[in-house]
Amino acid sequence: xxxxxxxxxxxxxxxxxxxxxxxxxxxxxxxxxxxxxxxxxxxxxxxxxxxxxxxxxxxxxxxxxxxxxxxxxxxxxxxxxxxxxxxxxxxxxxxxxxxxxxxxxxxxxxxxxxxxxxxxxxxxxxxxxxxxxxxxxxxxxxxxxxxxxxxxxxxxxxxxxxxxxxxxxxxxxxxxx
Amino acid sequence: xxxxxxxxxxxxxxxxxxxxxxxxxxxxxxxxxxxxxxxxxxxxxxxxxxxxxxxxxxxxxxxxxxxxxxxxxxxxxxxxxxxxxxxxxxxxxxxxxxxxxxxxxxxxxxxxxxxxxxxxxxxxxxxxxxxxxxxxxxxxxxxxxxxxxxxxxxxxxxxxxxxxxxxxxxxxxxxxxxxxxxxxxxxxxxxxxxxxxxxxxxxxxxxxxxxxxxxxxxxxxxxxxxxxxxxxxxxxxxxxxxxxxxxxxxxxxxxxxxxxxxxxxxxxxxxxxxxxxxxxxxxxxxxxxxxxxxxxxxxxxxxxxxxxxxxxxxxxxxxxxxxxxxxxxxxxxxxxxxxxxxxxxxxxxxxxxxxxxxxxx
Numbered sequence: 001x002x003x004x005x006x007x008x009x010x011x012x013x014x015x016x017x018x019x020x021x022x023x024x025x026x027x028x029x030x031x032x033x034x035x036x037x038x039x040x041x042x043x044x045x046x047x048x049x050x051x052x053x054x055x056x057x058x059x060x061x062x063x064x065x066x067x068x069x070x071x072x073x074x075x076x077x078x079x080x081x082x083x084x085x086x087x088x089x090x091x092x093x094x095x096x097x098x099x100x101x102x103x104x105x106x107x108x109x110x111x112x113x114x115x116x117x118x119x120x121x122x123x124x125x126x127x128x129x130x131x132x133x134x135x136x137x138x139x140x141x142x143x144x145x146x147x148x149x150x151x152x153x154x155x156x157x158x159x160x161x162x163x164x165x166x167x168x169x170x171x172x173x174x175x176x177x
Numbered sequence: 178x179x180x181x182x183x184x185x186x187x188x189x190x191x192x193x194x195x196x197x198x199x200x201x202x203x204x205x206x207x208x209x210x211x212x213x214x215x216x217x218x219x220x221x222x223x224x225x226x227x228x229x230x231x232x233x234x235x236x237x238x239x240x241x242x243x244x245x246x247x248x249x250x251x252x253x254x255x256x257x258x259x260x261x262x263x264x265x266x267x268x269x270x271x272x273x274x275x276x277x278x279x280x281x282x283x284x285x286x287x288x289x290x291x292x293x294x295x296x297x298x299x300x301x302x303x304x305x306x307x308x309x310x311x312x313x314x315x316x317x318x319x320x321x322x323x324x325x326x327x328x329x330x331x332x333x334x335x336x337x338x339x340x341x342x343x344x345x346x347x348x349x350x351x352x353x354x355x356x357x358x359x360x361x362x363x364x365x366x367x368x369x370x371x372x373x374x375x376x377x378x379x380x381x382x383x384x385x386x387x388x389x390x391x392x393x394x395x396x397x398x399x400x401x402x403x404x405x406x407x408x409x410x411x412x413x414x415x416x417x418x419x420x421x422x423x424x425x426x427x428x429x430x431x432x433x434x435x436x437x438x439x440x441x442x443x444x445x446x447x448x449x450x451x452x453x454x455x456x457x458x459x460x461x462x463x464x465x466x467x468x469x470x471x472x473x474x475x476x477x478x479x480x481x482x483x484x485x486x487x488x489x490x491x492x493x494x495x496x497x498x499x500x501x502x503x504x505x506x507x508x509x510x511x512x513x514x515x516x517x518x519x520x521x522x523x524x525x526x527x528x529x530x531x532x533x534x535x536x537x538x
Contacts, residue, residue, distance in 0.1 A: 018194065020220060022241045022244040022534050024241060030288075034303075035309075066196055093238070101220050120324070
């Protein structure tokens with residue numbers, strides 16, 4: 001049977017969005033896909049479609065008008081997904097910090113998994129970031145397979161006992177035996 | 178009943194590096210109306226220059242306006258401040274500035290050519306040109322220490338001296354690029370399937386170029402002889418063998434040929450500079466605070482870049498106004514799209530080499 005989980009790690013597809021950067025990091029992403037560095041030998045393909053991608057590469061500090069698109073693209077991507085902030089601007093805001101139209105990095109709006117520093121970050125660093133992101137992608141897809149409990153273990157340290165704590169939970173008695 | 182269809186392109190699109198939105202109004206396959214929206218990457222650099230940074234650090238801030246023509250931005254600002262302070266820079270620093278300016282132009286033009294080919298559907302040519310572009314990036318890393326966004330220009334001169342050992346490597350790489358560019362010339366003029374995509378498409382006539390005030394390679398491809406390198410005397414361009422490149426057709430093919438010829442001319446200029454760099458200091462000490470107002474122009478890879486600086490004798494400036502090349506070309510851009518097929522729109526767009534982060538600042 002065709003097993004999608006097995007192959008996802010070997011060919012992650014990336015989605016690239018420029019959230020107000022100076023084009024420096026965007027060119028370096030393009031250079032990382034070109035023959036000298038060649039991210040495509042790891043199976044990485046630059047797609048334009050958020051619904052087919054696993055890794056979200058974001059460059060630039062978030063400006064007033066790109067923040068809606070950024071969150072929209074993030075929500076359109078299927079789980080599991082990894083967000084990589086490329087460049088100092090996307091990490092902390094860099095020189096654009098405290099300008100009136102700019103936020104302090106992209107992690108105010110979406111959760112970031114890997115931070116790639118540098119102004120502009122070189123293709124070597126971007127490749128390292130993507131390879132690092134693959135480990136997180138694998139970890140996340142394993143986390144998704146685990147069954148999660150509806151109720152967590154009761155904490156009665158503060159002395160307040162809820163009725164829900166004393167309720168019988170599914171499978172609890174079996175575990176005690 | 179409405180006969181036309183509106184098709185949006187962007188703000189996020191596979192063929193666009195930067196967020197820009199076009200709304201094409203199409204009738205069957207033909208575009209009959211264009212609406213563009215470029216303000217996605219506005220960051221407020223001009224305001225920050227007058228409120229949060231001192232005049233000697235703004236050169237590094239305005240370099241972050243654009244990643245491709247960063248060195249032209251910082252050079253234009255620095256030239257304006259040097260004019261206000263009355264500083265004289267050494268001739269060695271001038272020659273090194275031209276060297277980096279032309280290297281920047283070469284890699285910017287190569288990126289544009291590669292992108293145009295990719296958007297026309299010729300992926301192999303894109304990979305070829307991008308692979309050869311790395312030769313230029315290697316040189317830049319060797320000379321300045323960073324691939325792009327090298328903060329090379331300083332008030333009073335340049336930040337790094339040219340290493341004697343690396344000059345040989347620079348010459349070898351430039352020679353290799355020159356050989357490769359001859360190969361592209363052949364491909365761009367003789368390839369039949371590329372000619373179907375490029376020849377006669379997206380044409381701008383000479384009268385229209387005058388009327389819509391086009392600048393840079395876009396105007397030169399239409400036969401308008403306009404180039405700031407020919408008109409200024411801050412840098413000794415006439416000594417290093419500058420020649421203006423023009424074409425008469427005005428279509429995508431003409432723009433590609435103009436860019437290829439400019440690459441060849443820039444390589445010649447770089448070789449001339451490397452053969453005869455004068456001896457001397459690379460930086461002169463500059464004292465005082467700027468006062469008065471000035472306008473300085475330079476030729477960025479995309480056209481004329483203009484800075485207006487107003488200072489009042491303190492460390493904070495009063496006004497910094499940046500007029501960027503793509504901003505002046507927008508009327509011509511919008512006009513070219515009318516009457517073209519929608520399928521050609523990405524290739525036409527890439528052949529302008531638009532830079533939205535310059536435009537919105």
